[in-house]
Amino acid sequence: MSDQVQSKLLKRMSTIKHKILVLSGKGGVGKSTVSTQLAFSLALSRKDIRVGILDVDICGPSIPKMLGIDKNEVFTCTEGWVPVKVKLSGDDDDNRLCCMSIGFLLQSEDDAVVWRGPKKHSMIQQFLEDTYWGDLDALIIDTPPGTSDEHITLAEILKESKPDGAIIVTTPQGVSLADVRKEINFCNKLGIPVLGVVENMSGFACPCCNEITNIFSSGGGRKLAEQFNIDFLGQIPIDPQLASCEDEGKNFLQSFPESASAKELENITNKIKKRITLL
Amino acid sequence: MSDAPVDANSTCVGPKSEQAGKASSCEGCPSQLLCASGEGRKEDPAVNQIKDAMRIVKHKFLVLSGKGGVGKSTFSSQLALALSLNDKIISKARQGQAAMDEDEDEDMNVTQVGVLDIDLCGPSIPRMFGLESQQLHQSNLGWSPAYYKDNLAVVSIGFMLPNADDPVIWRGPKKNGLIKQFLRDVYWGDSLDYLVIDTPPGTSDEHITVVQYLREADLDGAIVITTPQDVSCADVRRELSFCKKVNIPVIGVVENMSGFVCPNCKNETKIFKPSKSGGGEKLAEQFGVPFLGRIPLDPRVMNACENGKSIIEEMPDSPASQALLEIVQKVKNQTNHLHQNKTF
Ligand SMILES: Nc1ncnc2c1ncn2[C@@H]1O[C@H](COP(=O)(O)OP(=O)(O)OP(=O)(O)O)[C@@H](O)[C@H]1O
């Protein structure tokens, strides 16, 4: 990376207090879910917090849909790309949560982004260099599964500006844990601190009889955290209401604040806030 | 079809064109220099080598999905296991009955099946066949696969890692190199009836590479997996656009994890339900491709996969197994049909 690029990046990142990556070796475990809900939860926890989400899942961007802003476009100003804003209910303006994703740049939502690594690399670099976030308390970066181009690029580009660390998301079963162990070793190799592990989709309470079935087993995330001696952040059950809210782009935490999964999400957020000393 | 690469811009003139690297649409393309140098006009020798190597394989399927965790590897392994079972076991299973020992020794035509895992960063295939400790061996004929049983061979990067937890931190070109080797240098035996190729989520290097090599080599087509919810369908729509763009036939769409039946009260909950999209069936309809069926969310499916077992053999009477049997039959019909069209 040229010095010019590097200094532009550092300048961009200097207005962002905390940078958190959401990672998992496995697909479909809930990275985008954790990213979105964490962003909502942080923003809802205090009136003066500003949060951004950067979606670097170039081939499968889900964040715009989950935030209910998938019909929006990105505009440019002299400072760069203006991220798309999300209004929180209860707020007077829409200035506390914003998002940047390749989803906003596609002509049609069915467009396949058929890109090899180098093109993805330049796109991610451009996102980090050219997005005009303004002052943010936290930037949450959602990633695709794996340990390849996107991840190497992020690690390289963010190295100088020191991200706070990564939240690792897993589901409880063995196939998932196997991939996630690789992801933790990836973080260790590239010097990204691990903030902790979230176990998602553990257990499903039947809406009819309340019997809990561990569809994807349970407890794997906690064991993993113990094994690697990292923090276990919490366990989110399978919740059909969460899935529906995300499909419809509704704010789950404000729609179902009393649900077990909303409470657990809040716990997780509090642990993360403590960990990165955003109090 | 033009000779433009799979991942080219829509305005690409193609690397073999006289204008390659010089046309206005080449501006800003990462391959511009390569094309301008004339390098692009040279045929990648691997294309023909792979075409040759693949002659011994009758049917080749790609299992794809834009979304992660929807069950590509699960479906790939269960499909391969199902294809490897003999007709007697299959017809018993269709009646919900388990096979007897004598069914297995039956002296019939044995179907030879291969599974190739090109998910290099998150290979799940070794585990789903219970072959985690296996290694690939090099012989003078090529790389020899790990064998689940005599007629079921498996190749995955998982067999090449010194330590199972080692991350594979590779950018595209390195991944492409290994996929090329997998397609060209594996010795599957004298012939294979089916080769099932499991892929990582997305539409990037692995997919572009495998399609670029196999579209010359008589690929039957892709089976596209989705789960019912909109977020997943949205990604899968992109995958179907990809198939269309690069001209690979879609054998059909499978909807996985549709509905969960509570083991206690037998009530069905649609945990992942489509809000607007209508799920897999609607998706197939919109893209004009066959819908192959739905596999319910069943903890026993997951357990069978964690233990490298075929659900059709282990629990033939379960709804998931019955759904899978239906789907496998459709896949077989479809591909026989495809092949007839191709050869005659
Ligand atoms: N119908 C089902 N019922 C219950 N569990 C299932 C079902 N289908 C898949 N699973 C489980 O879901 C998990 C994810 O499946 P799988 O690994 O096959 O997904 P994938 O699409 O290959 O993921 P990736 O994109 O990460 O490669 C596995 O643990 C699998 O056992």
Ligand SMILES: Nc1ncnc2c1ncn2[C@@H]1O[C@H](COP(=O)(O)OP(=O)(O)O)[C@@H](O)[C@H]1O
């Ligand atoms: N705890 C949960 N309960 C119910 N559905 C969930 C839960 N976590 C995730 N989902 C759903 O599972 C799907 C995959 O999650 P997503 O966040 O897109 O995964 P990833 O980003 O890892 O691919 C989404 O449809 C999401 O709404």
Ligand SMILES: [Mg+2]
């Ligand atoms: Mg995602």
Ligand SMILES: [Mg+2]
């Ligand atoms: Mg897989």
Ligand SMILES: [Zn+2]
């Ligand atoms: Zn019940």
